[in-house]
Structure formats: structure tokens, C-alpha cells
Amino acid sequence: MQGNIGTNILICKGVWPETGKISYIPPHKQRNPAMTDLPVFAPLSAAVTFVGAGPGAAAHLTLGAFRALQAADVVIHDRLVGDEVMALIPPHVTSIDMGKEGFGPSAAQSAINTAIVAQALTGARVVRLKGGDCGIFGRLDEEIEAVEAAGLTYAILPGLTSATVAAAAIGQGLTKRGRNRALRIVTGHAMDGFAEQDWRGMARPGEVAAIYMGKKTARFLQGRLMMHGASPDTPVTVVENVSRPDQRVLPATLATLPDAVALTAGPAVLLYGIEPRRAALALTELKEATA
Numbered sequence: 302m303q304g305n306i307g308t309n310i311l312i313c314k315g316v317w318p319e320t321g322k323i324s325y326i327p328p329h330k331q332r333n334p335a336m337t338d339l340p341v342f343a344p345l346s347a348a349v350t351f352v353g354a355g356p357g358a359a360a361h362l363t364l365g366a367f368r369a370l371q372a373a374d375v376v377i378h379d380r381l382v383g384d385e386v387m388a389l390i391p392p393h394v395t396s397i398d399m400g401k402e403g404f405g406p407s408a409a410q411s412a413i414n415t416a417i418v419a420q421a422l423t424g425a426r427v428v429r430l431k432g433g434d435c436g437i438f439g440r441l442d443e444e445i446e447a448v449e450a451a452g453l454t455y456a457i458l459p460g461l462t463s464a465t466v467a468a469a470a471i472g473q474g475l476t477k478r479g480r481n482r483a484l485r486i487v488t489g490h491a492m493d494g495f496a497e498q499d500w501r502g503m504a505r506p507g508e509v510a511a512i513y514m515g516k517k518t519a520r521f522l523q524g525r526l527m528m529h530g531a532s533p534d535t536p537v538t539v540v541e542n543v544s545r546p547d548q549r550v551l552p553a554t555l556a557t558l559p560d561a562v563a564l565t566a567g568p569a570v571l572l573y574g575i576e577p578r579r580a581a582l583a584l585t586e587l588k589e590a591t592a
């Protein structure tokens with residue numbers, strides 16, 4: 302059986318067992334895989350479900366995450382959840398904004414933990430919705446520990462992290478045979494300030510790293526990497542507002558990284574060691590020129 306998914310109807314061609322004839326299946330006999338009959342995710346059975354929202358667009362939300370939002374009573378979300386995903390939260394669901402921003406104004410983690418636990422203790426089905434993948438720089442473990450300490454059950458639905466979607470936007474894989482045998486996922490800042498890394502390892506030719514929360518630390522990253530022998534010409538691609546209508550790709554090198562980062566206002570992921578393919582860049586330039 303073959304099928305094409307249109308905007309809202311499925312056009313299926315099938316072989317009828319009785320006659321052996323090929324025929325189109327009328328819409329009322331089709332099973333729509335976007336609806337409830339796909340066995341992708343049992344309805345929320347845990348008190349708290351941690352859900353990765355992806356970096357922005359609804360297209361980058363998993364089907365499991367979508368269904369978790371439909372089944373929730375309360376959604377506690379952070380500031381990186383995209384507008385398209387927020388629009389998928391049904392109107393009857395209570396939505397609580399618990400935005401947290403590195404270096405900036407933030408809800409204390411303890412207040413977030415308290416809110417999650419308090420809501421779940423009322424018997425509400427709670428979805429804790431986080432931008433990207435909830436398990437990558439999302440303080441997931443701290444929240445799980447609070448939920449466990451309260452004797453509540455939990456489940457985790459991972460999401461697409463911003464770096465994988467950013468790499469797709471520049472037409473690159475994050476790993477490539479003959480180039481990098483490892484991929485580093487690093488943060489620019491730690492609890493006590495700028496984050497130290499294995500600079501010597503990162504500075505080796507061909508290394509690739511996805512650097513999160515790296516905007517304010519761009520000059521520090523540049524200095525540390527060059528001090529450990531990285532070439533100033535090492536490509537670093539800054540991808541801002543990944544998966545959103547205002548997504549921007551800024552190709553840079555280690556030498557020009559602070560200048561590139563200074564041009565951004567939104568969240569950005571730095572793809573160290575890879576540059577945009579020409580076709581992907583041309584597409585971005587065209588989009589900007591016609592905006």
C-alpha cells in the first residue's frame with residue numbers, strides 16, 4: 302500500500318484482497334496516522350512528564366510530545382519553547398511560564414521544582430516542557446530529584462536539541478567519517494562563571510563541538526582555544542533562533558567569532574569546526590534578501 306500525506310487527507314492506493322484490483326481507498330476508510338490510532342505513546346501515566354519541545358517550530362516537535370501536551374492538565378514551560386509549540390497547548394490546559402535565562406533574570410531552580418511538585422500533588426497531570434531536548438542543559442536531573450523526593454512518578458520524552466536542527470540548517474552532519482570521531486556538546490557557562498573545557502582536545506584539527514550558551518563567552522572561548530593551538534581560521538558557524546521564522550546563519554571563524562556573536566539578539570548555538578555548505582548558505586542569504 303502506498304500513501305501520500307496531503308494537508309489534511311491521505312490519498313491511499315491499495316490492493317483489495319478479494320479482487321486483486323488496485324484501487325484508491327476512499328477518505329472515510331483511511332486511517333489517519335496523525336490521529337489517535339498510532340501506538341506512539343501511552344497517554345500520560347506518570348505524575349510528571351518531562352518533555353523536550355524541540356528548538357522552535359512545531360515541525361520539530363515529536364508526535365509523542367504533541368500527544369503529551371493534549372493529555373496534560375498543566376504545562377510548566379521555559380522561555381525557549383517556540384510560539385508554534387505553545388500554540389499547540391489546548392486552551393483548557395493551565396500554562397505556567399517558568400522561564401530561566403543564563404546570566405539573566407530567572408526563576409530560581411528551587412521555585413521551579415516547587416511549582417512542578419505542588420501541581421503534581423494536586424493530582425494534575427503535569428508536563429514540564431523545555432526547549433530543545435529536556436536532557437541537554439535543561440537541569441532535568443535536579444527536577445527529577447525533586448519529583449522523586451516527593452514520591453511522585455515521572456517519564457521523559459526527549460526532543461530535538463538545537464544543535465542537531467542547526468546542523469541541518471547549514472546542510473551538515475555533526476559527525477563525518479574521516480573528520481571527527483567524536484562530537485562534543487559543551488556549555489559556554491557553568492554555575493561559577495565561564496566553563497572550562499578540554500581545550501587542548503577541542504583545538505585539534507577536525508574537532509567538532511556544539512557550544513550552547515556560548516554568546517557571552519565567545520571571547521573567552523576564542524582565547525582559550527587559540528592559546529591551545531587552534532587555528533584562527535577554524536570555522537565556527539553561529540546559528541541564531543534555530544527553527545524559528547527569524548533563524549539566521551552567521552558563518553564565522555575563531556578569529557571573527559566575537560564579531561559574529563555581537564550581531565545576534567536571540568539564542569544561538571555555535572557549531573565549532575563546521576561551516577555551512579554553500580547551498581544552505583545561499584538559501585539563507587536569499588531568505589534574508591527577500592524578507
Ligand SMILES: C[S@@+](CC[C@H](N)C(=O)[O-])C[C@H]1O[C@@H](n2cnc3c(N)ncnc32)[C@H](O)[C@@H]1O
Nearest residue numbers: 356433434437462463513514542543568569570
Ligand atoms: C539552557 S540551554 C537549553 C538547551 C536546550 N535544552 C536544547 O536542547 O537545545 C539554552 C541554550 O541552548 C541554545 N538554544 C536553545 N534553543 C535555541 C534556539 N531555538 N536557537 C538557537 N539556540 C538555541 C542556546 O545556546 C541557548 O543559550
